[in-house]
Amino acid sequence: MKDSYLTIKKKTSAELKISKSKFIAQAIPFTSQTEIHGLINTVKKEYYDASHHPFAYRAGTDENNFRFSDDGEPQGSSGKPILEVLDKFTLTDTLVIVSRYFGGVKLGVGGLRRAMSEAAELCLNNAAIIEKLITERITVEFDYRFMNQIMNLMDSEKIKIAQNLSGEKCILTFDVRLSVVPDIKKKFIEITNGTVIFL
Secondary structure: OOEEEEEEOOOOEEEEEEOOEEEEEEEEEEOOOOHHHHHHHHHHHOOOOOOOOOEEEEEEOOOOOOOEEOOOOOOOHHHHHHHHHHHHHOOOEEEEEEEEEEOOOOOOOHHHHHHHHHHHHHHOOOOEEEEEEEEEEEEEEHHHHHHHHHHHHHHHHHOOOEEEEOOOEEEEEEEHHHHHHHHHHHHHHHHHOOEEEEO
């Protein structure tokens, strides 16, 4: 079961010069695909005088959720090589955009592919790569007499309480890493002699 993924901590960039052309690569993390259009436009405004801004991104953990664009460069020369570098680093929720300033020397499709790959790789080598966990939110209700044992379990499993709605009974909400959900639920049932209620 896939319960974690890699992304980058913060925006990072790198610059590469090949045959008088300049390639400025930027890797930008995002939390929602709705941000991508705005992120691309921001880069295009920042480097408004660049010839092209090819990009690639992957989103979430669905392997089919990706997109790339050559942005006017020869077909297959730019977006796909950038995506291949993203995949080499096994990153998701990450956009890589390479702004190119044409220096007057044509690189050809092969040369362009290599330059785009190199710029993207240089950029991602500079990035702080982090692992994010995929979690499930669980809410439980149980008697106060089990409170100490439950708190000990949560301490040992490093589970933080997201919300405490306790009243007549203990009601706690917390996030659990996907792969350990069945085990945690089983432990709750054992501690409370089967009286825990999963809300």
